Amino acid sequence: MLDEANDRYRAPALDKGLDILELLASTDESLTQAEIAKALNRSPNEIYRMLDRLVRRSYVARIMGDRYELTLRLFSLAHQHPPVRRLVSQALPIMRSFCKTAEQACHLAVYDRGRVVVVAQMDAPSYWSYSIRVGARVSLYNTGSGHVLLAFATPQERAMMEAEREDQAEDKLRPDGLDRRLVQIRRDGYEVMPSVQSEAVYNLSAPILGPNDTAIAALTCPFLPRIDRPNVPGREEVLAILLATTRELSTALGRGEGSA
Structure with a gap:
């Protein structure tokens, strides 16, 4: 400031x-x-x-x-910003395919001034779904999207992201062992964590990578187990679908050809 x-x-x-x-x-x-x-x-x-x-x-x-x-005028202006518009435009058809295959909802989130902002969301194809609204601003520290965005940032970017958080009272919420957790997420390529907000929901999150393997966004599935339909994809299968989806999005959004 x-x-x-x-x-x-x-x-x-x-x-x-x-x-x-x-x-x-x-x-x-x-x-x-x-x-x-x-x-x-x-x-x-x-x-x-x-x-x-x-x-x-x-x-x-x-x-x-x-x-x-x-x-909603500010919201409309934000979505006219070319990088966000291109990201959402490219992502929505691929997100729709994920939801149809996984039978789960998903949302796309980006980092913005110390918070994570949901810029696109897609419901599950069935009547039952758990989702978060577009425009929601959530924490870097207690969400799968936040963990992924931190894990796939450079050390300099991560320091800036944490310093920029708007609600400095949130310091007390920084989980013990977060740095070790971020190393593990970077190694695995994804985050799987119980939701801090809702019981029975697991956040499955993976990065959409740009050049140099830094995250330009995170795709998260708030996985909700279905006990009435035993043949729907389970958590591990949905995670595999999610990772395939984020690889496709990373390619569509111009990840460098030399990236692993």
């Missing part, structure tokens, strides 16, 4: 608008103008004009008379 005292090119109005967007993005509930002003330690009058502009530009919506929430 820039030291504000030494930042010669500050744009206070822009900072104010970005503060509002980041605040609304961090909460699941709409906020009043007074609540926004209090959270940002500003006066309601300071916030009013900026909120009005954000509403007029469709970044923020006014609901229930006096409450504000984010629209």
Whole structure:
């Protein structure tokens, strides 16, 4: 983060608008103008004009008379960014094939400013599925996707990723032995771990590799065992399908020919 005292090119109005967007993005509930002003330690009058502009530009919506929430405009802009658009465009047909073969859901995640962000998701073909919504931001430390992205980063990238985490209070959640675990994941080429969020679910995660064998994304299957259909693929079989899928995606997205 820039030291504000030494930042010669500050744009206070822009900072104010970005503060509002980041605040609304961090909460699941709409906020009043007074609540926004209090959270940002500003006066309601300071916030009013900026909120009005954000509403007029469709970044923020006014609901229930006096409450504000984010629209999907920022989400849409993010997906117009060429690398993300190309990644999702190339991945979706291959992800669909995985779900059909494995009879499980899957999601595609990338690293963004200290968090893992889900950029694409595909449901299982049956009525029963466990999935995570597109746009969800999850931890580097307690998800299969996060472990894979850390394991397949260079040491310099990994140090930057951990330093950049937005919620520094999360330090206490760094698992003991994580470094050893990341070495093992890099060696195996995948992560298999019980979900920290849901019982009976296992995260099966593997990297989509770019040049130099660094991960540009992680593909994760939140594997949910089916006891009503004994002939569906089991966990080991689904893992093998997942690894074949990530190899195909790595090739489709231009992994260097010299990579192993």
